[in-house]
Amino acid sequence: MDFEFSEEQRLLKESLNGLFAETYNFEQRKKYMKEKGGWSKLVWQKLAEQGLLGLPFAESDGGVGAGAVETMIVMEALGRALVLEPYLPTVVICGGFLRHGGSVAQKAAHVPSIIDGSRTFAFAQLERSSRYDLYDIATSAKKRGNGWVIDGEKLLVINGQNADTLVVTARSKGAQRDKTGVGVFLVPTNANGIGKKTYLTQDGLQAADITFTGVEVSADAAIGDSENGVLLIERVIDEARAALCAEAVGAMDESLKITVEYLKTRTQFGVLIGSFQSLQHRAAEMFVALEQARSMSMFATMATNFVDAASRAQAVAAAKVQIGRSGKVIGQQSIQLHGGIGMTMEARIGHYFKRLTMIESTLGDIGYHIQRVNEIGALV
Structure with missing residues (x-):
């Protein structure tokens, strides 16, 4: 199988590296974190101007019509630069729901504003008792007239503070853990009855806990089948997990480079610490972990x-397991080799370690995905 990038894909990778080299050094990133919403609107517009926000969308919807490989390239670059902008929630996840389940009218209403960067989205899924279960949903969506009324609470909504529109999973019928009766709904964040509590996550992103109290939305707010949205949710979330794997590879790659450079320049008792064979072996182990992660990504x-949903889910789960393991090896060794300075806010490497730690637990940690691999394998 040919794993070489095409000429267009190589150009995409080069343009991204050039863009982030100009706009995303460590000091610039710290400034962006202090902006409203925790990311740079200027950088977001640059992503839009270069067509990056429209990559996965069909040409008929105003996008580029690119595929999963192009998304992988973008996510690796975002991970390498520790980009804060909400590409994953807006383009990959919420854009994924529109691409795979949205009606012609829904795409026309929302996709152009994603592509031109004028609006951002957030995915509201996690609840207090759900952990990684996509179907454990207590938030309700009840029919009222020609529309819907949504009640419930969603936690850890990345970009929830700044998003213009939420994509919300809610139960239209059945018990809390049923796999049927689940729908996906578009909810404007300025709707009456929405409350937000915002905070910073460990890796510097901004998230929000969002409450819905009698929030009324129109009949066309439902994406796809309002009672059978599970297959759509699974597909989009598997794409998001694959994108997270790519982001982690970018972060691991940069972590290894930073650490190796540190070993080459740091002296102790008048000797370069990189000259010690034991530390060279650690760096070699980090490289092996990176290449394992890259192949699984x-x-x-x-x-x-x-085409087969079970095969897709098992493959993505296996990749998430390896990404989590490699991230731990590279993240922890990077901190160990830097010493105490690695855990300070002033050191870049500590921020990569935090992001890798958060990626491991996002949309399922190592233990969860090992269980998924085993369960799916037993059914196949």
């Missing part, structure tokens, strides 16, 4: 196009 990217 590619596998997950290809798996998002699998």
